[in-house]
Amino acid sequence: MKLRVLVFINAFAVAVTLSVANYYFQHNWHAVIVTFSVALIISFLIFYYLIEKYIYSKIKLIYKLIHNLKLGRDLRDALGEHVSADPINDVEHEVKEWAAQKKDEINELRKQEKFRRDFLSNISHEFKTPLFAIQGYIDAIQDDDLEDKDMARQFLQKAARNVDRLSYLIKDLDEISKLESGEIPINYSKFKINDLLREVIEASEMKAKQHHIKLIFKQKYDDSILVYADRQKISQVLINLIDNSLKYGKEGGNTAVSLFDLHEQVLVEITDDGIGIEEKFLPRLFERFFRTDTSRSRQIGGSGLGLAIVKHIIEAHQQTINVRSTEGLGSTFGFTLQKAKQNLPFPSLPTLKS
Structure with missing residues (x-):
């Protein structure tokens, strides 16, 4: 509601009240009209002055303060000073929005503090x-x-x-x-994902034999598939995931690497038939140092950061990684990669910070 409208309503109420009182005592319509007119004008001026000086000016300051705090100095200067014609409604909206934003920031800070501890x-x-x-x-x-x-x-x-x-x-x-x-850049290049999978599997065969686990490459496509990614970092992802499957696989079991050709992406999956993971642990599986079985994990060794590194690398490629698992039956880790388009130049993709 605008200031003049608010003042007029209050002045009108006072004028009506005085006019009714005047008519009650004098029963003179001419005096009532004069009283109403004079009371309306005087009340309007008095209310306008008092509200403008002691209430509305303060509300404008609060509104400008919250508005500037929300925008920030740089954005505020770019947009210029902004004072709404109806700051009462706007300040209510701004305060609610600002309070919600601050609540979210506080909750996020609490999460970060818990994560830090x-x-x-x-x-x-x-x-x-x-x-x-x-x-x-x-x-x-x-x-x-x-x-x-x-x-x-x-x-x-x-x-x-x-x-x-x-x-x-x-x-x-x-x-x-x-x-x-973001200190480590993502060096994009075209390469054949089939060939990289074979290289990583061959390099992991000795470790697989030590665990008495058989590595299988379930290739469904005769033609090699070109992807656009950082070959070295994707190699690290594959090594970490296969190493993880060997650590938690069962003796005499299998680890299968599968490749699926999607429309614009390639899906790579590493599946084992090991101990599996309880469903309640799946959301936290990519956290740093998170272990589902602490005693066994200590015996197996490792830094506890392998899956966290895998997640960061895949997300830096603007792709996704997921896991599905059944306790006692095994686990499957899958991630996507961007397919390389034939005979087309590729724009440089930015490196994302996690």
Whole structure:
């Protein structure tokens, strides 16, 4: 409601009240009309002055403050100063919208704070476990004063494995930090995804034999499929997913790599027949350091960052990754890639920050 309309309504109410009172006491219509006119004009002027000076001006300041805070200085300067003709309704709308925005920001900050606490707790635990193990082995060797050389050799080998675990952890932390900040660029190129799958499978065969698991490439297409992505990083994605399937697969089982030709994309799936994952854990599976089976995961080893790195790489390609799993039957991880268009130039795609 505009200021003049608001003032007029109030002045009209006062004028009517005084006119009715005048008629009640004098019963003179001429005096009533004069009273109504004078009261309307005087009330209008008084109300307009008082509301404008003590109420409306304050509302305008509040409106401008909230409006400027919402837009930010740069955007506000670009748009110029803006004062609504009806700031009362606008300020109500602005306050509600601003309050909702601030509520969302507070909730997001709380989530980030919880994530920070969990991350610090997880990373301290991940570092503490191998460090305590290394310290224990070194203390045992020092106490023995190298008299039992066989024991010293065994302890040094175990300490070396824990040092390797620390190295993997630091390397993966550094990589995921750079992926999140966008420091690692996505170098797009055309390549045959079929050939890359074969290379990764051949490179993983030795590790698969150690786990007594058979690697299978379920290729449904005779012709090679060209994709447009970062070959090195997609190779890392495949290695991480196959390595994950071998760690949690069952002895004597299979890990199958499948390729599906979609309309404008290619779907790659890695399927195992291992222990599977409970449904309640699936939404958190790509979180850093998240483990569904802590005791077994500690025995298997690894940094706990492999799936988080996979997710960051795929999302940096503006693609999607998903997982479906049934406990006791196995899991399937699938991700998409952009198909390369034949004989057409490709625009450079931006690197996204996660």
